[in-house]
Amino acid sequence: MIGARFPTVLALLLLCGGLPGHGLAGELRGKVVFVGVAPAPAKVPVTIDQYLCGHEKPADDLQVSANKEIRNAVVWIETPPPGAPLPPRTEKVELDQKGCAFVPRVVVVPAGGTVDFLNSDRLLHNIHATPQRNVSFNRTQPMGRTIPVTFAEPEIVRINCDLHAWMTAWVVVAAHSFYAVTGADGRFAFDKLPPGQYKLQIWHERLGTVSASATVSDQQVAQVTVEMKGR
Template structure:
């Protein structure tokens, strides 16, 4: 009798319906077209810390053309899609006169901790449209925390070092992802259905791509961003 119950339990487990919110979009963002010439940036101040030149980081590619630090998100996800909450706090450092990482994602209502690991003075300057602007002097070792209430993409600069650029992407919902060094990303917890992906990259702009999440999991997608 116990064996029969075990068999029934096993069959019931196998027959259980698939979680309606278990779908995953797993993709890669790649460059389409000729790779633009990326000239080094001249450093004219504080060379004892910053060096004499910097590699441009506004477009970083893998050997296969994958785009690093592109932001991918769902346009208008359905209410039924739960999604794993994004961390409420992120951090961005300043190392050798570059923002590191260059792009961060924080949910609306979250905050970014800005650090300064350099042995010189920096400042944080941004002029958002949906969130309050800021312009803060930052000596070495000081952490400056800034909260963001409204979704938007914000450029952060240092007035003392003109080549420095960083980006804070304030997310409207949990379905945001930042591509890794190979251009790969993953969005989890999606019901089956048709979605529109938005992809932003600081040099290449924003594009859209439709994708269908079906019974096969994960759903593979390649997003091509035209070279500029």
Template sequence: MSPSSPSPRDPIRAPRVLAWVLLGCGLVDGAFAGSIMGKVIFAGALPPTARVPVTIDQYLCGQEKPADDLQVSSAREIRNAVVWVENAPPGAAAPAVRKVEVDQKGCTFVPRVVVVPAGGTVDFLNSDRLLHNIHATPQANVSFNRTQPMGRTIPITFAQPEIVRINCDLHSWMTAWVVVAAHRFYAITGPDGAFAFDDLPPGQYRLQVWHERLGTVPASVTIGEQQPAQVRIEMKMR
């Protein structure tokens, strides 16, 4: 998949990447099947922590918000990076979960990044006591711009794989991302920067790692016949 994004930062442009790979695989259901375990790490000097001024509905939203477009732990682990296997095994099925939720809570999209399979649905919620909207102009999916009062759920189905940016036009600092997956081998890194894939046959795999601010970087890993393959991927500011 070659995901596209409407981000003005052009996240598809790739910065440098450094990966260390250990080889191996596990034993699953009596037959050899491999797994990949990895972490996404920030390399280089960290930019200052940014805060965004709140210009409307301050009685509920506050005076300012953290930018949240780059969340890095004290150990330099990157949260909300999306990792996928570019050359997934033939016939790789879509994940069983076909629906996810994104709430508008405290004038912030929660969670900020979600993965949904192609043909799956995102339920957009509004838990705030004010009016929001959800606005997106994807390239492969249908555009939408819907107002959303408190308590209303708006389901949006995404038919084609791509990366879609979601904005609230009423609150300009609010951004979310929907990554529409072509198969089940997609993962979002948590606060520890970790991701994992299971049930892969032995072989060499090409990974892609996308982050809204850091762009997209490639990596590769080989699953052999010993231990789970481990990969450490570094991302840098462009």
């Protein structure tokens, strides 16, 4: 679906005591962690607008905590429950350009939904994307102007600022409601899942895509730990 390469991965599935009497809705809790020695945080040089952007910026393409938890991994259920709804398209999704970086770096929007691109910096940015399934765009953006972009088809879209080459963000266009982005603790969660076997896809911009599986019941909380390796 995404076209990323698949590194070697070990997905460990554990089951822990859960929530008896939780009806027919199960829960899945998980964490994405880095295997091996995590690389030191990288810096990228700033070559333009240094008066505002500084002289270097964190690369942020791989953020790993002291406990090896991976931030900004995207997790979705490849085999969602039949009739799984899309998240509401009315929910506002914003992607700002602040401090010469996209904030947040990864956002999720439902297919057919809109991302509002913002510019909070006192300089000119631009937003440039050449997706495979959605409409390409390349728009200059002065401070204070909001540019709405609608994404019709599910895929992961890279966003760049051509004026500031280190700036990258990702728009994940979701096919259904069971998508999540890991936080600094590497965790994700899905609720209201009918009991059954589920296949997960986990994508990271630098580490590629891996798979995992989980068995969800209405008697226990399913727990999955996914390990990703450097490339």
